[in-house]
Structures are given as C-alpha cells and as structure tokens.
Amino acid sequence: MRERGDFCDSSVWKKGGFVWKPAARDPGRPHKSGMTSLLLLLMLALSCRCCPDKCMCSLGTVKCQNQDLDAIPHALPATTKSLFVTGNNIFQISKASFPTRLENLTDLYLSGNGMEHVDAGAFKNLPNLALLDLSNNRMKNFSDQAFHDDNKLKFLNLSSSFHSHSFTDTVLDFFLHAKLLQLTSLDLSNNNLIVLPDNIFKGLSSLGTLNLRNSSLITIQNGTLPLLHDLDLRDNDLKDLPPTMMAEFSLNPSLHIQLVGNPWRCNCFIDDLLVWLKNSTQVTDSHNLTCADPEAMKHQPLLQVQPSQLKCSSDMEGVLETSYVFLGLVLALIGVIFLLVIYLNRKGIKRWMYNIRDACRDHLEGYHYRYEINSDPRLANLSINSDV
Structure with missing residues (x-):
C-alpha cells in the first residue's frame, strides 16, 4: 500500500498499470527526444495528484478513515476509483467537497461521519459514481439536485441515517424528485420510518432490491412499492398485511419477500394472510413466521395455525376492559370535583x-x-x- 510520498516521486509515475521511469541518458550518445520526454513528464504530472494528508492510497483506492477530518480531502489522485472517507466528522457535503471532476470514481463510502446535510451539486463532479454509502449518519436534508440528471448511481445505502422522525419525510422527498433512473439497490434499514409516504419510490423505475429491515414499519400501503425482485421487511412492527398489498405482491411472481421478526397478531383478521402464505412461494422465510399475540398462541408457526383458532373475543374483552377503566377514571374525577366543590362551599352549606x-x-x-x-x-x- 502506497502512502503520500509514493504518488509524488519524480522518477516513478504510475499510469494505466505500468511503471514508467525516465531512461538514463548515454553521455556518449546525443539525446534526440529530450524535449518529448519533458513534455510527457509534464503531462503525467498534471494528470496525477499526490495522496492527501492522513490518507492511504493504493491502485485507485484512497482511504481516509477515522482521521477526524471535517471535509472531503481535495488533493485526490485523478485515477481514484474507490474513496473511503469514513468515521470522521464531516457535517455537510456540497459542491465544494469535490471541486475537480473525478471521471474514474465509481465507489464512494461516507459512512459514520455524523453527516446531516447533502447540498445541491454535491456529486455533480462524479459523473460515473455507481455506489454511494451514507450509512450511520444523521440526515436532516438531502437535496434532490445533489446528483447530475444523467447520473449512473446504482447502489445507495442510507441505513441507520434517520434518527429523528421529524426529518424523515423531508429526506424521503428526495426520492420523488431526484432522477435516479439507474438505481437498482436501496438500503433504508435500521431507520425510524413507521409509515412510508405514498408513491415515494415512483421515480425509481429500475429499483429491484429494497431493504426496509428494522425500520419500525407498522403497515405497507397499496401502491407504495415499485416492481421489485427482493424486498426485506424483517424485524418491523407488522401485525398483519392489507389484502390489497398481498394482491399487489401476487401480481409480481418474481418477487422474493422476507417477513420474519414481525409481531404477527393471530386473530380473526389474519385469515387472508394465512391463506396467502400457504398458497404463495414468494415469502422465503414463511416457515419461520410465528404468532406474537394472543398469549395462548405465542411462538406458534403461522403455517400451523388453524382457522378454528382465530378468534377476536380476546380483543373485544380487551376493549371492554379498557372502557371500564376509562369509565372508572371519569367517575373518580367527577367525585373528586364534587368533593372539591363541597369543601370550597362548606360554610354556606353549613348555614x-x-x-x-x-x-x-x-x-x-x-x-x-x-x-x-x-x-x-x-x-x-x-x-x-x-x-x-
């Protein structure tokens, strides 16, 4: 692995995988191509940059990890293909973060920087960027003008990047307007999403893989998801699936879904889901799905649940118990108010x-x-x- 000095050696230049060294001049033989060699050396010097401070560079890969940086290093080699700037303190990236055009850069890793803002034009000087990792940040704003209109982004990782639900919808609006026509894989796992906005992925026409694992989702609305090949819904808060959503899944037979880790409520409202699971091969982990409620059916596999076991009486009893408690609280409050009125008017009442x-x-x-x-x-x- 080459460090800073390796890219600045005046006698060794690496270009296209070959090492070129100036030939030793024979003092007894006239040097006919001295000017040509000098011009070539100048051209190579202009096209190559030194490895930035606090970074390590090797064969198109630049790593600036855990160096307490507050900005993207500017003096990046023109041959950089993969850039790792992770574990630093980069609060914001903008057009100034990449002031020069990096044609060869395809993979960019910016995870773990505490990043909150991605401004307009942030990636416009990275025309061939295909993979962007922004996981483990604290996104509050993501401009829909961050990428060039004809960008080539295919993989986007935003896992563990939404820690405040008040900013989640603002950041997700980015997908409605950004022209990510070549995006095939999107990771939104480990976020506080709860409910996905309507048509949020409408503009992602090429999206095939969507990871929503551990995102606190309580339901999936009809028309929210595009045509996918792989959908990860594990470890959310799904208690049932709407019939319209299951019908939409059935229209896409090539879709593979993962649902394990959700607290399925095995009552009379889940019979449609049981029928779908028993007749569909789309759910790859269907044998591992278990009931979480009621207590008598806890940990029982869904595929083994019989229709005669599905009852809603326990739910009604719970509603009645809640109503009784609420009525008792109201009566107690009225009694307290009555006693307070009597106490405040005790002299008049005595008279x-x-x-x-x-x-x-x-x-x-x-x-x-x-x-x-x-x-x-x-x-x-x-x-x-x-x-x-």
Missing part, C-alpha cells in the same frame, strides 16, 4: 343545613303543640270554646 334544622324544629314543635291540645279533653273544650 343552609342550620336553617333547615331550625325550620324543621319549629315545624315539629307546632305539631307537638297541636298533639298536646288534642290529647287533653279540658284543653280541647277550651280550644273549642275559644274558637266559638
């Missing part, structure tokens, strides 16, 4: 109760007086005489 007590006492005393008069014959006659 009102005393008034009622006095009124009842006067009323009862009147009844008692009438009873005494009616029970004594002398008082009764006196009462009659007095009435007359």
Whole structure:
C-alpha cells in the first residue's frame, strides 16, 4: 500500500498499470527526444495528484478513515476509483467537497461521519459514481439536485441515517424528485420510518432490491412499492398485511419477500394472510413466521395455525376492559370535583343545613303543640270554646 510520498516521486509515475521511469541518458550518445520526454513528464504530472494528508492510497483506492477530518480531502489522485472517507466528522457535503471532476470514481463510502446535510451539486463532479454509502449518519436534508440528471448511481445505502422522525419525510422527498433512473439497490434499514409516504419510490423505475429491515414499519400501503425482485421487511412492527398489498405482491411472481421478526397478531383478521402464505412461494422465510399475540398462541408457526383458532373475543374483552377503566377514571374525577366543590362551599352549606334544622324544629314543635291540645279533653273544650 502506497502512502503520500509514493504518488509524488519524480522518477516513478504510475499510469494505466505500468511503471514508467525516465531512461538514463548515454553521455556518449546525443539525446534526440529530450524535449518529448519533458513534455510527457509534464503531462503525467498534471494528470496525477499526490495522496492527501492522513490518507492511504493504493491502485485507485484512497482511504481516509477515522482521521477526524471535517471535509472531503481535495488533493485526490485523478485515477481514484474507490474513496473511503469514513468515521470522521464531516457535517455537510456540497459542491465544494469535490471541486475537480473525478471521471474514474465509481465507489464512494461516507459512512459514520455524523453527516446531516447533502447540498445541491454535491456529486455533480462524479459523473460515473455507481455506489454511494451514507450509512450511520444523521440526515436532516438531502437535496434532490445533489446528483447530475444523467447520473449512473446504482447502489445507495442510507441505513441507520434517520434518527429523528421529524426529518424523515423531508429526506424521503428526495426520492420523488431526484432522477435516479439507474438505481437498482436501496438500503433504508435500521431507520425510524413507521409509515412510508405514498408513491415515494415512483421515480425509481429500475429499483429491484429494497431493504426496509428494522425500520419500525407498522403497515405497507397499496401502491407504495415499485416492481421489485427482493424486498426485506424483517424485524418491523407488522401485525398483519392489507389484502390489497398481498394482491399487489401476487401480481409480481418474481418477487422474493422476507417477513420474519414481525409481531404477527393471530386473530380473526389474519385469515387472508394465512391463506396467502400457504398458497404463495414468494415469502422465503414463511416457515419461520410465528404468532406474537394472543398469549395462548405465542411462538406458534403461522403455517400451523388453524382457522378454528382465530378468534377476536380476546380483543373485544380487551376493549371492554379498557372502557371500564376509562369509565372508572371519569367517575373518580367527577367525585373528586364534587368533593372539591363541597369543601370550597362548606360554610354556606353549613348555614343552609342550620336553617333547615331550625325550620324543621319549629315545624315539629307546632305539631307537638297541636298533639298536646288534642290529647287533653279540658284543653280541647277550651280550644273549642275559644274558637266559638
């Protein structure tokens, strides 16, 4: 592996896989092609650049890994085919990141840089770029003008690059407008996607392999996915697949799907999925799919589930239990409010109760007086005489 000094040796130049050294001049023989050799040397010097600081260069490969760089090195050899700038602190890349045109660069690895922004024109000086690795970054913005309109990008890796769901949709909009007509493989695994926007991959006409593993997906909407050859949906949060999605999969018989690691809910709503799994060969890991709910069927293989086992009563009981809990909380809140109102008006309530007590006492005393008069014959006659 050649380091910095190897590419700058004035007596050794490497071009096209051959090593050329200036021929030793015979002092006894006139040098007829001295000017030609000098011109050739100048041309080679212009077409070749030295290996950048903190990098290692060898046969078209430049590695600048874990060097605490904050920008892409500029003094890159013109013969560079593969560039590794990984594990650094490159917050942003723009058109200034590649100021000179690198015709031979096909593979670019920029993973693990904490990158957040990819600006317009960032890769326009890389006309033959075919593989781009931006995994393990923190993408917040990806310009749809980052690539040239006739770019040749085929492989794009954005695994573990969306750590905030608030920026995910913004970054994914990039696929709607960027002209990635030759892109065949896209890796979006280990991201917080939850739900894919509608028609997000509509412009990726050549896409054949899509990796969505461990991306927190809760459903797949109809019309979201293009015609694929390989689809990885492992380790998401899928509990069922919509019938329209299974019908769309069935229209593409060459598609291979991986679904293991999802928490399938084995109730009465999953019968369509079971029928599809038993009659389709598209799911390559169908024998490893197991139920996660209800508890009685946990870890049971889906292909062994019988229709008689699929019930929804447990779901209804759960809904009723939730309703009862909610009703209890509401009643408790009303009771607390009622007691609070009584406490705040305790003096008025006490006064009102005393008034009622006095009124009842006067009323009862009147009844008692009438009873005494009616029970004594002398008082009764006196009462009659007095009435007359």
